[in-house]
Amino acid sequence: MRITIAHNNNAETLKVVAHLKNALEVKEGVVFDAKYPDVVITVGGDGTLINAFHRYENQISSIRFIGIHTGHLGFYTDWQAQDVDKMVDALFLREPESAKYPLLEVELVTEANEKKHYLALNESAVKRISHTLEANVYIDGQLFENFRGDGLCISTPTGSTAYNKSLGGAVIHPRLKALQMAEIASINNRVFRTLSSPIVIAPDQWITIVPNSAHFVMTVDGSKLDLHNAKKINYRISNKEIRFDRFGHTHFWSRVQSAFIGGKDDFI
Template identity: 45%
Template sequence: MSKNVLIFSNDKPESQDIKMRLVKHLKNAGGLIHEKDIAPDIIVSIGGDGTLLSTFHKYIEFVDRARFIGIHTGHLGFYADWQGYEVQELAQAILESDGESISYPLLNIEIDLIDGTHYNQLALNEFSIRAISGTMVSEIYIKDHFFETFRGDGICVATPTGSTGLNKSLGGAVIHPRLDAIQLTEIASINNRVFRSLGSPMIIPRDEWFELRPHVHSDHKEMIVSIDNMTYSDKIISCVKLSVAQERIHFARFKHTHFWDRVKHSFIGINDNDSMDKNPNNYLK
């Protein structure tokens, strides 16, 4: 069955070579390479996790209708299921696939700037806000209810798939992506007799949301805002609302690696004494 396939690659020679070979195999087998006036059935990212994040944001208009596939040529490849030597096998799998996919929740970000500008954005991994200098102060609301006044370096709010990134390094929990939830972790919070915040990660469900209201001081207005792999230092935020998005990202189901196997491979590694690790097929479920 013919598929309309969009391919995005980083600039590495290895990635570009894989892209050319994939295009060749798809064309030889009767596949269609994406045309701008036709929505893609499948979006292939060739590179590392950063490339997949760039692919996600570049083609975000298709996020709720196309299936994503990652080919790994980077250092970690947490989102990638395929290797460069499997290009021919992947091309055949794409053309024979029946549309089955697995979907993961996304983060919806609604930002209000002090100049009145309002905009929405989606994140696959996380949103973070940090002070450029000094201490960041922000009120934190949960579902319109005031929870605490945070003081520290910053705040991170992550999706389940993003829970293995910055969130994990801050001591947050790793959350399975079948859970429709988001997690807030504090970055170097100040906790003493005068100032106090929870200090622990907070996980909330789909029907709740976080609202951050940073204090804007005349001598400290700007903050660093990061949305996945994009960073901004010129945004003066008055309020940001973070919730589980209505949209979801869909990954092609064939040869989709189990989430906990991804986590194990990424952070624990392969243990020769583990009988499961001796059979690589056990990680392709």
């Protein structure tokens, strides 16, 4: 089994990484391979896991992820630091079985009709920093609305609990291969009208954003791209998926309840 460990450099994280390496080294058949791993174990938080995802996104179909969180609660990270030995034992005692989550495919088309492709685990947003964004929004190639406001956010089901949720979007179970678009501070008056509500589209549909501005910003999982003279951006559910080892993978609604509502002891 080829394994690599991705981590941040916090003091607590480095202690966990050292313990994890020792626990793995005594297991027969373990090869540490950062180039072509079978399993990527992340130690840190969701940011660490998202960074690891993008590092290996070209190999995503052959990799399984396991997340150990240190510090703040991680939505993608199932295991706690004190459970490292239990996680390692489970990894070698069971046959690989994965929970699969859909990803977002982003296709940027330039004015010269060049196409650039990106993959997102959480979301992609289109914004203007100091001015209002104006853009035509198409669904399946048909004009849906003319948007004016701070921006638009397109998210995956797992990403629905991230930036999308702060925009008032719905939380969607990851078994539903659906895209969600949420508006960021839209302007609605007698001149400019939008639906002014998040929308969820089917897995065989796609969203196209055609900006009316020569310069705007596109983010992919928080990474910012300054774009000039982009023609359009197409969003659809990717045919690729991210896989998490199921043996310690928390039930989705338990994750949501734990992350945003809290345990029973938190209720009065």
